[in-house]
Amino acid sequence: MSRAPLKLGCIADDFTGATDLANNLVRAGMRVVQTIGVPGEPLAADVDAVVVALKSRTIAPADAIAQSLAALAWLQAQGVRQFYFKYCSTFDSTAEGNIGPVAEALMDALGTDFTIATPAFPDNKRTVFKGYLFAGDGLLNESGMQNHPLTPMTDPNLVRVLQAQTKRRVGLIDYNVVAQGADAVRARIAALRAEGVGLAVVDAISNADLLRMGPALADLPLLTAGSGVAIALPANFGLAPSPQAAALPGAQGLQAVVSGSCSVATNQQVAHFIASGCPARAIDPLQLAGGPEASARVVADALAWAQPLLASGPVLVYSTAEPAAVKAIQDQLGVAEAGALVEHTVAAIARGLVALGVRQLVVAGGETSGACVQALEISQMQIGPQIDPGVPWCHAASPVAPEAGLHLTLKSGNFGSVDFFSKAFGQLSPA
């Protein structure tokens, strides 16, 4: 290997989550590449960290484990000093996992008996106290996440949630320990290890807490977390923030937003975009139920609608709906079927929009982003400047956007200010 070993090798369980992690690493001074899935060839770029983006959050645990181990094996082949399994700051899991099963499989593969688990991301109001996860000012299960279409979160106690997904014992490094600093965290890790605890949820209610615990994490082979902990890691490798880490090519082309997210923040962003007079077209999932022809018709109609409007500014195509409407659709189509149908259709629309000349694309929703990036045949993304906490602009090559590629941002469902969809375009520098 001619380049230096990677400092961090990261595996993210969805695509927006991967850019969120990459964004925090870039802001703290690392040069980062995000790959879409496990690359088929060795890493060429000379970077500090790679984030391998999987779409493994809601698939069967055995498949999530297999994909994560494949990502780990590829990262190991590139030479990596520390590994990071990134999941959602709202700890999104199904009843079977996949946070616990994947974390354990990675621990087994790395031969380590201990890791941490903390989704804390204070910049986005995700805080953990006494093992309880807060989203905004309320507990996770009162935040809207209890209504998530694929991963409803009804228990805010992360020790309990994780214990139900793991064979290893789950413990807690609570706020009193974190507040005392890295030495106290190190001592607590040693004590938990001696008691046979394999995974410890760590409290953090501010960036200062994350930065304080950072040095105590330097020697752990594997970290499992949301993106928050990432702000403390570059310093462990002697790196400091630098503006060059986020430079992207100049932007050009038409602008569009596609949204398959039904999260609280996205619902507000869609409503705001429509209220501000921008063109928007809703997709009715029930129209997709008639097989591939039905979906193809919806795609063609949406593109025919968008084409004459694009020259005048950004358009929005969305399936975003409030919880009651989502539930009604799921009751008729099934949860997984509705999700897959909508994702496939929104992704086909995203591809069609890029074929029409869109080169600045906002995608809302993690699963939706996964489907869109795959439809656009994107294999790698360069991470650029942050639009809002957890959401950077990225740049990627795509066969659908030959020559200069396209700018895209993958917005997690609950991230971004209410005016995110219009604000994002104003933050790109023209070519």
Ligand SMILES: Nc1ncnc2c1ncn2[C@@H]1O[C@H](COP(=O)(O)OP(=O)(O)OP(=O)(O)O)[C@@H](O)[C@H]1O
């Ligand atoms: N109107 C709808 N009815 C039923 N399901 C829908 C509808 N609109 C979208 N969906 C599905 O809901 C899921 C939304 O998940 P997605 O990960 O894209 O958004 P999110 O959960 O808000 O984002 P994140 O994971 O970043 O928080 C997708 O599978 C999508 O296809």
Ligand SMILES: O=C(O)[C@@H](O)C(=O)CO
């Ligand atoms: O951590 C988060 O909240 C996000 O990066 C995410 O994973 C949403 O899908």
